[in-house]
Amino acid sequence: AAAYPADPEDSDLTALTVLEETAxxxxxxxADLINLFQPERILVGGWAGLQLGTRFLDTVTEHAKEYALTYPAARVSIGLGTLGPDAVTVGAAILPLADFFARGGRRADPETAGEQPAWASTVRERTAH
Structure with missing residues (x-):
């Protein structure tokens, strides 16, 4: 037996079935996120959001509201993010800025910066010899 359907229409139907199940x-x-955190908005982004979002977002939203508790589900909106495939990169780039602003725009005090990782002491010991 062939691993893939021989008819291209069967392949399309199989792919569509898998994508609908994924949705x-x-x-x-x-729904789990909605029940736990009760967010006001969920944004789907990155490459998956760009490729599949417009076609399956309504289905994802229907399932989320079906599985979630009624009250939090009524208060959340689910949409597509606008950062595109760079969403994770932009989010990671913002982390140092958020830390900087959390300290009131001051640099971290080296003495109170916290415990050094184990590898740092090993590197210091090896370079001392």
Whole structure:
């Protein structure tokens, strides 16, 4: 037996079935987030959001609201992010800025910066010899 359907229409139907099932799982995952954190908004982004978002976002939203508790589900909106495939990079780049602003725009005090990682002491010991 062939691993893939021989008819291209069967392949399209199989792919569509897998994507619809994935949309249900994603909606169920969003429902868990909605129940736990009660967010006002969930944004789907990155490459998956760009490729699949417009086609399956309504299905994901329906499943999320079906699986979530009624009250938090009524208060959340689910949409597509606008940062595109660079969303994770932009988010990571903002982390040092958020830390800087949390300290009131001051540099971290080296004495209170916290415990050094174990590898740092090993490197210091090896370079001392």
């Amino acid at each position: 249900e799982y994603l909606g169920a995952g969003f």
